[in-house]
Amino acid sequence: MKKYDFDTIIERQETSSQKWDCMDRLFGTNDLLPMWVADMDFKAPPEILEVLRERVDHGILGYTCRRPSYHQAISRWFTSRHGWTPETEWIRHAPGVVPALAAAILAFTQPGDGVLVQPPVYYPFFTAIRGRGRTVVENPLLFKDGRFEMDYGDLEKKLEDSSVKLVFLCSPHNPVGRVWSRQELETFASICAAKGVIVISDEIHCDILFDGAKHTPYASISEEARDHSITTVAPSKTFNIAGLSTAAAIIPSKRLRDNYQSVLDFLHIDSGNVFGTLALEAAYTSGGPWLDELLVYLEGNLDFIEKFLADRLPRITLIRPEGTYVPLLDCRSLEMTGPDLERLLVEKGGVALDGGHWFGVGGTGFVRINIATPRALLKEGLERIEKALG
Numbered sequence: 001m002k003k004y005d006f007d008t009i010i011e012r013q014e015t016s017s018q019k020w021d022c023m024d025r026l027f028g029t030n031d032l033l034p035m036w037v038a039d040m041d042f043k044a045p046p047e048i049l050e051v052l053r054e055r056v057d058h059g060i061l062g063y064t065c066r067r068p069s070y071h072q073a074i075s076r077w078f079t080s081r082h083g084w085t086p087e088t089e090w091i092r093h094a095p096g097v098v099p100a101l102a103a104a105i106l107a108f109t110q111p112g113d114g115v116l117v118q119p120p121v122y123y124p125f126f127t128a129i130r131g132r133g134r135t136v137v138e139n140p141l142l143f144k145d146g147r148f149e150m151d152y153g154d155l156e157k158k159l160e161d162s163s164v165k166l167v168f169l170c171s172p173h174n175p176v177g178r179v180w181s182r183q184e185l186e187t188f189a190s191i192c193a194a195k196g197v198i199v200i201s202d203e204i205h206c207d208i209l210f211d212g213a214k215h216t217p218y219a220s221i222s223e224e225a226r227d228h229s230i231t232t233v234a235p236s237k238t239f240n241i242a243g244l245s246t247a248a249a250i251i252p253s254k255r256l257r258d259n260y261q262s263v264l265d266f267l268h269i270d271s272g273n274v275f276g277t278l279a280l281e282a283a284y285t286s287g288g289p290w291l292d293e294l295l296v297y298l299e300g301n302l303d304f305i306e307k308f309l310a311d312r313l314p315r316i317t318l319i320r321p322e323g324t325y326v327p328l329l330d331c332r333s334l335e336m337t338g339p340d341l342e343r344l345l346v347e348k349g350g351v352a353l354d355g356g357h358w359f360g361v362g363g364t365g366f367v368r369i370n371i372a373t374p375r376a377l378l379k380e381g382l383e384r385i386e387k388a389l390g
């Protein structure tokens with residue numbers, strides 16, 4: 001029997017929501033239906049909200065610390081959900097996954113060094129790399145028979161450039177929706193190992209899996225991969241608590257860990273915030289049943305989109321994701337530039353979607369849609385897309 005409600009539409013306007021109240025910064029107006037940035041229009045699990053409510057009632061919001069149960073909750077979650085047991089000692093704090101990537105850039109690279117990415121990919125990767133004068137090195141994904149794959153030949157070639165010190169792996173991959181198989185990761189890892197680069201495996205989407213897809217933690221691939229990687233994880237996407245700015249970096253190598261920690265200490269950002277700390281532990285301890293129901297609901301949304309497009313907008317196709325709730329819609333048959341497509345959706349449809357071109361090479365002609373919304377809003381969003389593109 002269903003226990004949780006994903007159908008109720010909750011008013012989010014005027015709640016300081018980036019998705020609903022600050023669209024104008026990117027789209028020029030807030031008078032749009034937002035289907036962009038990756039947070040959900042669902043309430044977080046009641047098991048988390050209850051813990052937060054208790055703390056509000058307690059009333060003291062002083063400096064916070066992470067107790068052993070916090071790290072144990074992370075380790076247990078990855079054991080039970082993904083078959084990999086990070087040691088609690090390996091777990092370090094991050095005030096978000098992007099801040100962890102930025103800390104890694106500061107810890108492991110110098111200005112001028114290269115950081116490899118696999119576009120089309122989550123665009124803040126580019127900002128993090130360029131922000132302090134590092135260089136983006138691109139290993140574009142290939143689009144074959146309706147799905148994206150890694151280009152290993154190009155990866156080897158790009159890593160011949162000895163200035164490349166770091167590789168950002170997005171696993172599962174936003175926005176292409178791939179959940180990389182063990183075999184794909186093994187090939188990727190062996191190429192990276194041969195070049196001696198450090199891999200930052202951003203696994204923030206690892207819990208959002210469809211149709212039997214199985215996430216393989218990068219650090220579980222081999223000893224080599226474990227000892228040369230940092231895995232970034234967070235309950236923020238999974239449980240819709242991104243506003244609590246709490247994530248973790250799992251770093252098995254002591255050398256890498258100490259170096260990463262020194263950046264946190266320097267910036268004095270290790271302590272975290274009280275609500276995020278409590279929420280992470282509650283999420284990874286009690287959030288499983290909510291997540292299981294969420295995944296069923298999201299799969300229903302994917303089916304709904306496919307049917308809607310087939311019936312009413314056959315020129316557009318959903319790139320059915322194996323994971324993540326932000327898949328791509330293939331609009332290449334419209335033969336429009338990214339900015340033109342974005343403008344049409346905004347001006348004629350009144351809907352805000354991430355332009356595929358925001359994600360770099362290979363993204364043009366696609367748009368990214370956020371499906372983590374009540375079905376009634378999803379339907380409205382699709383009707384707006386139909387109005388713009390139909």
Ligand SMILES: Cc1ncc(COP(=O)(O)O)c(C=O)c1O
Nearest residue numbers: 038096097098099122174204247
């Ligand atoms: C791949 C990826 N990494 C990181 C983030 C954001 O992480 P945070 O908000 O913890 O910085 C997102 C958000 O959509 C994402 O898709």
